[in-house]
Amino acid sequence: MTGWLVASLGTVGDGTYFGWDGFTIQSGNLIVIVVMIILFVLALVLPFPGGKRRK
Amino acid sequence: MSAHATPRPGIPADETDAHTWTGRARQWLLKKLPPDKLLPEDQPSYVASWAYVFGMGAIASLLWIIISGIVLGLNGPQWYHVSSLGSFVNSTHLWSVELFFIFMVVHLWLKFWMAAWRGGRVLTWITGVLSFVVSIVAAFTGYLLQTNFDSQWIAFEAKDALNAVGVGAWFNVANVGQLFAWHITLLPLAVGAVVVLHVLLVRVHGVAPPLEAAESDAQLLHHRPESTQSPESTESRDAVR
């Protein structure tokens, strides 16, 4: 009983924060935003496989 | 019965056939979304770009969210918060949500810069906005179901705001049982319904031509050379398929 109670509570760390001049952002949020920007740019520049063949 | 009243199966009924709401609904649906528009054989060449893949990426992530969510719901928290297999499936549920939102936001950005609401596609854009909003509420209830200190913090930060707008009694973030119902039935059904509508609307209108497509673009006109409409409009879009 106590086993699963304790396990289900889990542990939540403080997280790592970056900040510049009064602006702070948690590492997870920053990573997600950077990944989205990279995917956006890649979607525009990478050639689509087999694209030339299509009518 | 006259031959007129009993059209042969597979032969589209003509306008005069619809005396009933079912008949009129069928004619309206067939006109809006004929089978070859619903399940097209090919797409114009400008669709062969990664920029058009992210909507499908969001759908793929959503499918895994739903499958893993069903497994989690059927096995219950004693399984997914304790056993290692349970925690693993729980984690794939969370990570597919991360992917879902990443793909959805990149999709949103791409459609924004393509101005993909052009040519009567307003409702496609609006159902997109709705799917974003409803997905955020669904994800919020999911975070609350972690039943850890993190979710307790989120719940009690949100509680005052929800009470302030007057929905606290029906959407009580301190009531895990109620939130479970929201998270595993009502909100997934809502997300699913909005996404189905969104994709059907994309099919109805066809894919928006690129901004720089000229009115005389062969791909936009070759089926209907007489067309004088702008290539962005839905009517002339027949030719875009």
Ligand code: HEM
């Ligand atoms: C649940 C999240 C969503 C899913 C599963 C989804 C799915 C799709 C799919 C499969 C397509 C067609 C393929 C493509 O262009 O990628 C599409 C098109 C479109 N989406 Fe979404 N979408 C979502 C959210 C959004 C959001 C948040 C917006 C903007 C507010 C949006 C706006 C559009 C528009 C305007 C089109 C039409 C593009 C065109 O005709 O060229 N969608 N969506």
